[in-house]
Amino acid sequence: MSKHFITLKVNGKEYNIYVNSDDRLIDVLRDKLGLKSVKEGCGTGDCGLCTVLVNGVPVLSCLTLAVQARNKEILTLEGLGSEEKLHPIQEAFREAHAVQCGFCTPAMILIAKALLDRNQNPSYDEIREAISGTLCRCTGYYGVVEAIKLASERMKNEG
Amino acid sequence: MFDVYVPSSFDDALKFLSREGHKTTIISHGTDLLPRIRAGELRPEVLLDLSGFDDLLRYIREDGECIRIGALTTVTDIYESPALNGPLEAFKHAAKKFGGPQIRNMATIGGNVGAASSSEDFIPILLALNAKAKLTSVNGDRILSIERLILDKGVIARRSNEIITEIFFKKPPENAWTAFDKIGRRNAMFIALVNMAVYLHVENGRIKDVRIALNRVKRKIPERAYETEKFLKGKIFTNEVLEGAKEVLERELKLTSDFRASAEYRVEVQKALLKRLLTYCYNKIRRVKVE
Known part of the structure; x- marks a missing residue:
C-alpha cells in the first residue's frame, strides 16, 4: 500500500506527515495529532459526531480519507477558545x-x-x-x- | 486495504485511468463508497481521488439553452444555486431532503449518478429533464443520456477509462415546471422508500409534455413511466385525468416488496405522489402566468 507525504493544516498549524492510503481523517486527527475532541460514533456517516470543519464547512471526518484533506484548512474543537478563555x-x-x-x-x-x-x-x-x-x-x-x-x-x- | 492515486493534474487522472481503469474505482468525497468498503461490500484495489479538482469540476453554469453542472458540484451547492430554482425547483426539493447537512456538503452530483443506487435522489430528476452526462477520457468527451448511462442498480455504462465530468440539460420552456418528493419513515437522513420526479409543460390548460421518473418502475433503479406519460400527453389537466393517470401508473409498475416496504404500500404512495407532484407543477405554472 502506498504512503502519501501530505500537509495537513489543522487549527492554524501545519503538519507534514506520512499517511496511508486508507487512513481516515478521523484516525489521523485523533491518533497521530492527538486531537481527541473528534469523536467516532457510527463510522458510517449517520451520526455526525466526527464532524470537523474543512475550509469552514462541516464535513464527516470518518468518511474523509486523510489524503483527501491535504492542503485544506481543518478546524477541530481544540482550535476554538482556550482553557483560560472559552469561545x-x-x-x-x-x-x-x-x-x-x-x-x-x-x-x-x-x-x-x-x-x-x-x-x-x-x-x-x-x-x-x-x-x-x-x-x-x-x-x-x-x-x-x-x-x-x-x-x-x-x-x-x-x- | 486499498491504494489511493492522487493525480497531479486532470490529464494525469485521465492517463492513469487509461492504464489502470480496469482495477480503479473513482472517489469524490466517498459518502457512498467508503461505508460500502468498510462494510465489506466493495473491495477496490485502487481509488482515483478526484476531490482535488473543485476548481475544474465544481460549477453550475447557464450556457445558452442549457444548464451545466460539474460532476463535483455538491448537494449544498445545488440547494443554494439561484440557477436551479423556479421551474427547476425539483433540485431543491431533493437537496433539502438529502442526507444530513454534512453529507450534503460532501456528496456530489457526479457521485450520485456514478453510484446509481436505487435511492440516488437526483437520478429521477435528471431522467425527468432528459439530462445527459459528459464522460471524459484521454480520447475526448462522450455524451450519453442519463437513461442510457444507468444500466442497473450500481451499474453504469461508463467505460473504465472515463470520468463523469458534467451533467447537462435544456432549461425548461415557459409554462413548464419540475417537482420531486420522496417518502421514507422519518423526516431526516432517510433512504427513500419511494421517490418521484415530474416535469410538466402545460399550454392553455392542455398537457403539452410530461415526463415522470421514479425509483421503481420495472426494475430497482429510477426509470421513466412511459405509459403514464403517454396517457397524460395532449389531455386537458383535470382531476379525472389525474385519477386516470394513477390507474395507468399502477398497471405500469412491476410491484416488488423488499425489507423496506411492501409492494401494496409502495404503489399507493406512488399514485398519491404522482397526483401531488403534477398538481404542484400545474399550480406553479398557472401562478407564473398570472404574475
Missing part, C-alpha cells in the same frame, strides 16, 4: 445546559461555528436544520438549540 459558543453551551455526556458537543459546537460564520442571526428553524445531521442521545437537543441562539445574540452584540 463565546462554548460559554453559551455551558450556560444553556447544552452538554450532558459531552460526546456530541464537539460536533455541535463546530456546526454552530460554521453556521454563525455564515449567518449571524439564524432562526430556530435554521439552527435545527444545521444540527439535523448530528445525533445527541441525552439532551434532547433543546439545550443545544438554545445555546446556539444565545451565542448568536452575544456574538452579534460583540460585533
Whole structure:
C-alpha cells in the first residue's frame, strides 16, 4: 500500500506527515495529532459526531480519507477558545445546559461555528436544520438549540 | 486495504485511468463508497481521488439553452444555486431532503449518478429533464443520456477509462415546471422508500409534455413511466385525468416488496405522489402566468 507525504493544516498549524492510503481523517486527527475532541460514533456517516470543519464547512471526518484533506484548512474543537478563555459558543453551551455526556458537543459546537460564520442571526428553524445531521442521545437537543441562539445574540452584540 | 492515486493534474487522472481503469474505482468525497468498503461490500484495489479538482469540476453554469453542472458540484451547492430554482425547483426539493447537512456538503452530483443506487435522489430528476452526462477520457468527451448511462442498480455504462465530468440539460420552456418528493419513515437522513420526479409543460390548460421518473418502475433503479406519460400527453389537466393517470401508473409498475416496504404500500404512495407532484407543477405554472 502506498504512503502519501501530505500537509495537513489543522487549527492554524501545519503538519507534514506520512499517511496511508486508507487512513481516515478521523484516525489521523485523533491518533497521530492527538486531537481527541473528534469523536467516532457510527463510522458510517449517520451520526455526525466526527464532524470537523474543512475550509469552514462541516464535513464527516470518518468518511474523509486523510489524503483527501491535504492542503485544506481543518478546524477541530481544540482550535476554538482556550482553557483560560472559552469561545463565546462554548460559554453559551455551558450556560444553556447544552452538554450532558459531552460526546456530541464537539460536533455541535463546530456546526454552530460554521453556521454563525455564515449567518449571524439564524432562526430556530435554521439552527435545527444545521444540527439535523448530528445525533445527541441525552439532551434532547433543546439545550443545544438554545445555546446556539444565545451565542448568536452575544456574538452579534460583540460585533 | 486499498491504494489511493492522487493525480497531479486532470490529464494525469485521465492517463492513469487509461492504464489502470480496469482495477480503479473513482472517489469524490466517498459518502457512498467508503461505508460500502468498510462494510465489506466493495473491495477496490485502487481509488482515483478526484476531490482535488473543485476548481475544474465544481460549477453550475447557464450556457445558452442549457444548464451545466460539474460532476463535483455538491448537494449544498445545488440547494443554494439561484440557477436551479423556479421551474427547476425539483433540485431543491431533493437537496433539502438529502442526507444530513454534512453529507450534503460532501456528496456530489457526479457521485450520485456514478453510484446509481436505487435511492440516488437526483437520478429521477435528471431522467425527468432528459439530462445527459459528459464522460471524459484521454480520447475526448462522450455524451450519453442519463437513461442510457444507468444500466442497473450500481451499474453504469461508463467505460473504465472515463470520468463523469458534467451533467447537462435544456432549461425548461415557459409554462413548464419540475417537482420531486420522496417518502421514507422519518423526516431526516432517510433512504427513500419511494421517490418521484415530474416535469410538466402545460399550454392553455392542455398537457403539452410530461415526463415522470421514479425509483421503481420495472426494475430497482429510477426509470421513466412511459405509459403514464403517454396517457397524460395532449389531455386537458383535470382531476379525472389525474385519477386516470394513477390507474395507468399502477398497471405500469412491476410491484416488488423488499425489507423496506411492501409492494401494496409502495404503489399507493406512488399514485398519491404522482397526483401531488403534477398538481404542484400545474399550480406553479398557472401562478407564473398570472404574475
